Amino acid sequence: MESPVTFEHLFVGARRFAHVALEAHAQGEQEVFLLEAGVSVERLAKAALVRVHPTLLTEVKGNDDMLLHFAGATTTVPRRFHTIGASTAVGRLRKMDILPRSDEFDGLIELRNGVAHLGTSNAEDYLGTFVETVCTLLDHTGQDRTAFWEAWSDLVQVTLDDRSDRVHKAVQLRVNQARYRFRARFADLPEDAVDGVVQAVGEKGLIVVGVGRTGAVFRTLSKCPACEAEAAALFLEAPADSLLFEMELTAAGLRCGLCGFHLTGEQEIKAVGLPSRVRYAVEDLTRVMHDSTLTATDAVLLGSLPVAQPTNWRDSW
Known part of the structure; x- marks a missing residue:
């Protein structure tokens, strides 16, 4: 049986959760954004580790079934896949000089965990941190940014564009989010119905x-x-x-x-x-x-x- 923990499987999941995160951000759903952004980064970080070797997803404690499976030493697929968490995955990528140390990114992961367990009212915007981290991992693994972000590519570019002043960036971000809301709201309506509205x-x-x-x-x-x-x-x-x-x-x-x-x-x-x-x-x-x-x-x-x-x-x- 082929292992479900592959680069392709993790990459597709990271892209799906990234889109959900940006949809939530556009709707002002901060907690959903933090949750989905954290999952997306975790999946992509694990995909980057799998590219090096699958054993890098294994926890160095407890049962060694996963280690043996990922190393190709056994053909039996474990009944339960339990890989490392986001913090460990990011830590290993930092030791490999793939991701830089960042207090903002650590804050994103901490808030994601806080939302998952307790909920949070923190209103700080981690969109820039999320987008920058994902793009760093995409570049490292040789993946095309436009293919990953698809309809959100313009928003991502605005977020990353350091040449724009703060006001212009904030406005362009809102423009992209508003266009998403408009498409979502009126996608199934005929054009004359929109004109009537x-x-x-x-x-x-x-x-x-x-x-x-x-x-x-x-x-x-x-x-x-x-x-x-x-x-x-x-x-x-x-x-x-x-x-x-x-x-x-x-x-x-x-x-x-x-x-x-x-x-x-x-x-x-x-x-x-x-x-x-x-x-x-x-x-x-x-x-x-x-x-x-x-x-x-x-x-x-x-x-x-x-x-x-x-x-x-x-x-x-």
């Missing part, structure tokens, strides 16, 4: 959503940089001393109801190529909303801007 959630025109002592907040419809649907709410701010007949509004945030993509602040708006400043006149206004319609999500998006009753808007200008 876009028309239902989108409201054209310039709308006043709130007024504070420092100025006013407006909302208008925009094309989403991620899913490209004309269904994103672009929030604009104007200082209290702006002129009604010619307002220069500053982009403050964006939120798409279809794919969940969001931007916060002028820097992130610029990072996706949207204009950070636009001009409107009072004639462009189509509606004044009651301040209660500004949701909690929108408030966070806008930096928790305090809003007053929109009826005070004209008096305050």
Whole structure:
């Protein structure tokens, strides 16, 4: 009987768990991401060891059936396969100068074990550590990165790109995650059905959503940089001393109801190529909303801007 512990078997499993991990990360499911990322790295680390020799998966204690089997000394396949854990596999790869020592990676494995046994509320993002470790192992074993990551290749490249500034990297990461959510949500729907959803959630025109002592907040419809649907709410701010007949509004945030993509602040708006400043006149206004319609999500998006009753808007200008 052929051993199921082969490079191909471990490699395919590592790829499957890596995709599940990135799907969970895109959905904001941190604990699932930590679990699946840890399993993926463990499988790939063991695959790298098997490439050298299968005996490297054997624990140096207890029953020696596995050692004899992996060494090819016996033809009997053990009833139970019990190989080394992730920490031991990584430790052996480090001794072989295949993986570097990394506190961040050790933290990923520790959190993965913590989730498996106790659960964790740690919100630190280990996506970069996970992607970098996997790519190091792929390069060492001579495996193609694009073939491994498939649809996630662009996201991985953005994560690894040290030339990008932090804001640009964060935005591009969100773009890729939002596109995944959009495909997952609407993959089975015909195109005209998606168009119907876009028309239902989108409201054209310039709308006043709130007024504070420092100025006013407006909302208008925009094309989403991620899913490209004309269904994103672009929030604009104007200082209290702006002129009604010619307002220069500053982009403050964006939120798409279809794919969940969001931007916060002028820097992130610029990072996706949207204009950070636009001009409107009072004639462009189509509606004044009651301040209660500004949701909690929108408030966070806008930096928790305090809003007053929109009826005070004209008096305050």
